[in-house]
Amino acid sequence: MKRFSAEDPATHSTEIITENLEQLRSLFPEAFIEGKIDFEVLKQLLGGVVDEREEKYGLNWYGKRRARQLALTPSTGTLRPCPEESVDWDTTQNIMIEGDNLEVLKLLQKSYAGKVKLIYIDPPYNTGKDFVYPDNFQDNIRNYLELTGQVEGGKKITSNTEASGRFHTDWLNMMYPRLKLARNLLSDDGVIFISIDDNEVDNLRLLCSYVFGQENFLSQVVWQKIHSTKNDAKYFSDTHEYILIYAKNIDVAQILLLPRTEKMDARFMNPDDDPRGPWSSGDLVANEERKDGRFDVIGPIGALFNVPKGKHWVYSRDNLLRFIEEGRIWFGKSGDAFPRLKRYLSEVQQGRKCDTIWLSDEVGHNQESMREVKALFDGEGLFDNPKPVRLLSRCIEIVTDKDSIVLDFFAGSGTTGHAVLSRNAIDNSRKRYILVQLPEPLDIDSKDQRIATEYCDKIGKPRNIAELTKERLRRAAKKIRDENPMFAGDTGFRVFKLDSTNIREWEPDRDNLEKTLLDHIEHIKPGRTEADILYELLLKLGLDLCVPIEKRTIAGKAVHSIGGGVLMTCLAEKIRPEDVEALAQGVVDWYKSLDPAGDTTCVFRDSAFVDDVAKTNLTAILEQHGIVNVRSL
Numbered sequence: 001m002k003r004f005s006a007e008d009p010a011t012h013s014t015e016i017i018t019e020n021l022e023q024l025r026s027l028f029p030e031a032f033i034e035g036k037i038d039f040e041v042l043k044q045l046l047g048g049v050v051d052e053r054e055e056k057y058g059l060n061w062y063g064k065r066r067a068r069q070l071a072l073t074p075s076t077g078t079l080r081p082c083p084e085e086s087v088d089w090d091t092t093q094n095i096m097i098e099g100d101n102l103e104v105l106k107l108l109q110k111s112y113a114g115k116v117k118l119i120y121i122d123p124p125y126n127t128g129k130d131f132v133y134p135d136n137f138q139d140n141i142r143n144y145l146e147l148t149g150q151v152e153g154g155k156k157i158t159s160n161t162e163a164s165g166r167f168h169t170d171w172l173n174m175m176y177p178r179l180k181l182a183r184n185l186l187s188d189d190g191v192i193f194i195s196i197d198d199n200e201v202d203n204l205r206l207l208c209s210y211v212f213g214q215e216n217f218l219s220q221v222v223w224q225k226i227h228s229t230k231n232d233a234k235y236f237s238d239t240h241e242y243i244l245i246y247a248k249n250i251d252v253a254q255i256l257l258l259p260r261t262e263k264m265d266a267r268f269m270n271p272d273d274d275p276r277g278p279w280s281s282g283d284l285v286a287n288e289e290r291k292d293g294r295f296d297v298i299g300p301i302g303a304l305f306n307v308p309k310g311k312h313w314v315y316s317r318d319n320l321l322r323f324i325e326e327g328r329i330w331f332g333k334s335g336d337a338f339p340r341l342k343r344y345l346s347e348v349q350q351g352r353k354c355d356t357i358w359l360s361d362e363v364g365h366n367q368e369s370m371r372e373v374k375a376l377f378d379g380e381g382l383f384d385n386p387k388p389v390r391l392l393s394r395c396i397e398i399v400t401d402k403d404s405i406v407l408d409f410f411a412g413s414g415t416t417g418h419a420v421l422s423r424n425a426i427d428n429s430r431k432r433y434i435l436v437q438l439p440e441p442l443d444i445d446s447k448d449q450r451i452a453t454e455y456c457d458k459i460g461k462p463r464n465i466a467e468l469t470k471e472r473l474r475r476a477a478k479k480i481r482d483e484n485p486m487f488a489g490d491t492g493f494r495v496f497k498l499d500s501t502n503i504r505e506w507e508p509d510r511d512n513l514e515k516t517l518l519d520h521i522e523h524i525k526p527g528r529t530e531a532d533i534l535y536e537l538l539l540k541l542g543l544d545l546c547v548p549i550e551k552r553t554i555a556g557k558a559v560h561s562i563g564g565g566v567l568m569t570c571l572a573e574k575i576r577p578e579d580v581e582a583l584a585q586g587v588v589d590w591y592k593s594l595d596p597a598g599d600t601t602c603v604f605r606d607s608a609f610v611d612d613v614a615k616t617n618l619t620a621i622l623e624q625h626g627i628v629n630v631r632s633l
Contacts, residue, residue, distance in 0.1 A: 001604070001615050001616075001618075001619045001630050001631065001632050002630075002631055002632070003523070003606050003631070003632045003633070013074045013075040013076075013077075013106040013107050013109050013110065013539075014074065014106070014109035014110050014113070014184075015074055016071070016072045016074075016109070016184070017072050021037075024037070028041075028042060058206075058210065059172075059203065059206035059207055059210055061168070061169045061172050061173070062166065062169050063169060063172075063173045064172070064173075064176065066173070067172070067173045067176040067177050068176065068177070068180070070102070070135055070140075070177045071102075071176070071177030071178075071180040071181050074106065075103045075106035075107050075140070075141070076141065076500070076501050077103050077106075077107060077141045077498055077499060077500055077501060078107070078498075078499055078500070078501050078502055078532070078535070078536040078539060079097060079099070079104070079107060079496035079497065079498060079499075079535060079536075079539060079545070080496060080497050080498075080499050080528075080532045080535070081494070081495075081496055081531050081532065081535050082495040082496065082497055083494075083495075083531075085470065085495040086492065086493060086494045086495045087473075087474055087477065087491070087492035087493055088490070088491070088492025088493075089492070089494055091490070091492065092490050092491075092492030092493055092494055092546070093430075093432045093490055093546045094417065094420075094432055094433050094434075094490060094492060094493040094494065094546075095432075095433070095434045095435070095493060095494050095496065095545055095546065096411070096417070096435045096437075096469065096470055096473060096493045096494070096495050096496075097434070097435065097436045097437075097495075097496045097497070097498065098437060098438075098439050098466040098470075098495065098496070098497045098498065099144065099436065099438065099439070099496075099497060099498025100140065100143075100144040100147075100438055100498060101178060101409040101410065101436045101437075101438065102135055102140060102177060102178055102181070103140055103141060103144060103498055104409065104436045104498055105178060105181035105182060105185070105409060105436075106181060107498075107539050108185060108434070108539075109181065109184060109185070110539065110540065110541070110542035111538065111539060111542050111543055111544055111545060112185050112405070112407075112434070112544075113184050113185055114184075114185070114186070114187050114188065115185070115187060115405055116185045116186050116187060116190055116405045116406070116407045116434075117186075117187055117189070117190050117191075117399060117400050117401070117404035117405055117406070118190065118191055118192075118193070118395065118396060118399045118400050118404060118405075118406045118407070119182055119185070119186060119190070119191075119192040119193070119406075119407045119408070119409075120192075120193045120194075120195075120392060120395050120396075120406065120407075120408050120416050121182075121192075121193075121194050121195070121408055121409060121410045122194075122195040122387055122408075122410055122412060123175060123194065123195075123196070123410045124171070124174075124410075125196060125197045125199055125200065126167070126168070126171040126199050126200050127197075127199060128167075135173070135174065135177070141498070141499075141500050142500075144498065145499075145500075148438070148439050148440065148441060148464070149441050168200070168203060171200060171203075172203060172207060175204070175207060176207060176211070178409065179192075179207065179208065179211045179212075180211055182407075182409065183211055183212060183248065185407060186248040187248065188248055188249050188252055189247075189248070189249065189252045189253050189254065190247070190248045190253070191218065191245060191246070191247050191248070191253055191255075191399045192208075192212070192245070192246050192248075193243050193244070193245050193395045194208070194243065194244045194245075195223075195241060195242070195243050195387065196241065196242050196243075196244060197241045197242065201220075201242050201244070204244060205217075205220065205244055208244055208246050212246040212247070212248070215250060216246050216247045216248065216249065216250045216253075217245075217246055217250075218245040218246060218247055218250065218253070218255065219243075219244075219245045219356050220242055220243075220244055220245070220356070221242065221243040221244075221245060221356050221357070221358055222240050222241075222242060222356065222357045222358065223240060223241050223242070223243055223358045223363065223391065224239055224240055224357070224358065224359050224360040224365065225239065225240060225241050225360070225365055225366050226239050226360065226365055226366055226367070227239075227360040227361070227365050227367075243358075243395075254399075255354060255398050255399065256351075256397070256398045256399065257349065257350070257351025257352060257353065257354075257398075258351060258352050258353075258354055258397070258398065259351060259352075260350065260351060260352055261352070264352065265278075265345065267280045268280050268344075268345040271333065272330075272333075274327065274342070274344075276344050276346065277344055277345055277346050278344070278345045279342040279343055279344045279345065280342075280343050280345075281330050281340035281341065281342060281343070282340060282341045282342075282343050283314075283340065283341070284313060284314055284315065284320070284329075284339055284340060284341050285307050285308075285311050285312070285313065285314065286311060286312055286313075286314045287310075287311055288310065288311065288312070289309070289310050289311060289312055290312040292316075292317075293307070293311075293312025293313055294306060294307055294309075294311075294312055294313070295313070295317050297313075297320060297324070297339060299331045299335055299336060299339065300331055300335040301334075301335040301336055303331075303335070303336045305338055305339055323341070324339075327342075328341065328342050329341060329342065330342050354394075354398050358391070358394065362390075362394075363388065363390045363391045363393075363394045364387075364388025364389065364390035364391050365388060366385060366388075368388045368390070369385075369386045369387055369388035369389075369391075369415070370386070372386070372388065372389060372418075373386055373413060373472075375479075376472060376475040376476060376479065377455065377471075377472075377475070380451055380455055381451070382413075382451060382452045382455055382468055383412065383413040383452070383468070384448070386412065386413035386415055387413075387415045388415070389415060389418050389419045389422055391415075391419075392415050392416050392418075392419030392420075393419045393422055393423055393426075395419075396419055396420060396423045396431065397423065400423075400431055401429075402427065402429040402430055402431070403429070403430050403431065403432075404431050404432070405431075405432045405433075405434060406420050406431055406432065406433045406434070407433075407434045407435075407436075408433070408434075408435050408436070409435075409436040410436075410437075411435035411436055411437040411469050412437065412465070412469065413468070413469065413472055414435065414437075414468075414469040414470075414472035414473050414476070416433060416435060417433045417435050417472075417473050417476070417493070418472065418473070418476040420432070420433040421433075421476060421477060421480050421489075421491055422476075422480060424487075424489045424490070425480050425483075425484040425487045425489065428487070428489070429489075430489065430490065432490075432546075433493075435469065435473075435493075437465060437466040437469045438465065438466065439462075439464040439465065439466040439467070440464055440465045440466075441463060441464050442456060442463040442464055442465065444463070452465075452468060455468070456468065459471060470493075470495065473493055477491035477492070478491075494545065494546065496535070496545065500525075501525075501536065502524055502525055502528040502532050502533050502536050502633075503523060503524065503525070503536075503633060504523050504524060504525050523605075523606050523607060523633055524605065524607070524633060530558070530571045533569075533571055533605075533633060534549070534560060534562075534569060534571070537562075537567060537569065537603060538562065538567070541567055541601060543562060543563055543566065543567060544563075547562055547563045548562070548563065548564070549561070549562050550562075552586075552590060554570075554582070554583055554586030554587060554590070555579050555582035555583040555586055556579070557570050557572040557575070557579070557583055558570070558571070558572060559583075559586070559587060559590070561590060561594060563596075564594055564596055565590075565591055565594030565595070565596035565600055566596050566598060566600060566601070567600070567601050567602075567603070568587060568590070568591060568600060568601070568602045568603070568627075569602070569603045569604070570583065570587070570602075570603075570604050570605075571603075571604070571605045571608075571633075572604075572605065572608055573605065573607075573608055574608050574610070575604070575608045575609050575610070575614055575618070576610050576614065577610060577611070577613060577614045577617070579614075580614050580617045580618045580621070581617075581621065583618065584617075584618050584621035584622055585621070587602065587622065587627070588621070588622065588625040588627070591625070591626075591627060592625070599628075599629055600626075600627050600629065601629045601630075601631060602622055602627050602629065602630045602631070603630075603631045603632065603633060604618070604630075604631075604632050604633070605632065605633055606632035606633055609632075615632070618630075
């Protein structure tokens with residue numbers, strides 16, 4: 001029985017470098033010599049297209065190499081379940097994660113790589129007041145816990161100001177590794193939407209072209225964020241922001257049509273009671289003269305029509321005569337008007353292409369979003385510049401299908417989760433959301449944060465932004481259920497919190513080695529629950545955090561089956577030799593009844609076994625019945 005340890009690669013998030021090397025090795029095995037890349041050979045295999053110039057086009061900044069390495073460094077953290085803060089824990093498929101989004105994105109790699117259809121983020125705009133994530137290359141988990149006040153450390157969260165000397169650099173170093181990890185999570189036909197303003201739009205577009213590929217650029221949408229001019233503006237009234245849109249693979253990505261508007265359909269009428277329904281008329285004449293494109297057309301009352309000199313009919317004589325015979329040509333009510341082609345509403349494309357300018361009357365504006373928040377929070381405006389639900393609803397509408405996963409790792413006010421629930425109620429769909437928000441502490445002495453801090457006190461929650469995000473989701477869900485009594489969809493969410501791994505690391509006390517050895521007999525950190533361990537296994541083995549989990553009592557021990565038997569666990573604290581046979585046989589019987597399609601992993605607590613004989617015998621029984629991947633923690 002092989003034991004999971006803190007050093008075991010299986011207990012870390014995805015080793016992205018290792019995966020990249022394996023993909024490269026499969027394509028160009030000749031370029032690998034004694035396990036290392038021969039770049040001269042690789043260059044030849046690529047036809048000499050490798051650019052070796054020191055000066056080349058692209059976005060470069062101080063710290064870019066370190067930021068790339070930060071994205072490639074695996075996380076040893078975990079996500080601890082919090083059913084008591086969740087809504088409908090047992091049934092919901094939605095997820096709200098409290099933590100540093102860089103570490104969370106790493107932890108989601110095994111379970112959600114290639115599964116997210118839409119990513120929307122509204123990152124800090126780098127205005128000098130936004131919080132910038134000061135990532136720590138050595139120990140980002142420890143850094144995160146210190147910044148959010150969960151362990152002592154005294155680190156201070158600061159704003160990124162131009163006086164810092166690295167105003168744009170710090171922002172790019174924060175964004176680059178997060179976008180790189182986010183790309184891995186997108187499905188092949190997935191799309192990312194990023195809200196931004198003028199401060200960083202140029203840098204962000206270059207960065208996105210670098211991460212996603214310039215060829216996968218879809219659009220730079222202009223969103224009208226306010227609908228009234230600011231006459232007190234110094235130069236121009238700032239009325240817009242941008243949304244950058246990139247595909248994972250533009251060859252398979254689709255931007256869906258929007259519903260037709262009443263204004264578009266208003267021009268379709270039926271003055272002649274055509275049985276084919278309402279129609280509008282189109283021109284039958286094209287510019288420039290074409291051979292055989294000029295001929296007489298006889299109207300219903302005998303009038304002759306022909307195109308002016310230098311032009312031609314868009315249809316041949318035979319086709320035009322056929323259309324007249326079928327009643328598809330309109331000569332006016334009196335029959336003597338110049339002919340026009342009838343285009344039927346039933347035959348036109350049942351939708352409209354999305355424009356690159358999104359007007360506030362269609363997708364909402366800042367005042368609307370503030371009203372939405374106040375309506376949910378007893379008249380209090382708790383968030384700075386939240387996005388309107390209709391804006392996020394537009395993004396969701398043109399990309400997702402009924403079962404898509406939508407990710408937002410700068411969740412903020414929780415508008416993305418609200419919009420997913422709203423669209424589900426409209427479409428009767430089952431879209432899921434995964435939100436990530438840093439539990440950034442709120443300061444009651446700060447004028448900008450006082451109202452939000454006092455509201456946390458009022459509802460009895462810790463003073464941080466993530467608590468308000470979760471409360472927004474609870475209240476939005478209730479509002480949607482109240483407004484749509486026939487909607488029976490999922491309005492709950494599971495809460496998880498970022499923390500260090502449950503597996504105890506080897507930290508010897510050189511002054512008291514005897515105590516160290518005794519402490520490390522148990523490989524699980526004190527204070528960690530069975531559920532904590534179970535969900536870390538889900539992450540490390542690449543299973544969905546909302547996968548079905550069944551529980552049975554076998555030989556007096558709690559046994560879990562996850563994902564229909566893909567993972568089976570018994571995390572009992574004590575397994576005696578006399579328990580082994582009944583426990584192993586019970587696990588085998590359940591495994592056979594489940595009949596999982598793939599290989600099954602079975603996990604036990606290493607310290608639970610009274611002796612090695614018990615461990616060996618249990619492993620042998622399981623292996624005899626086809627469960628060969630038996631591990632311990």
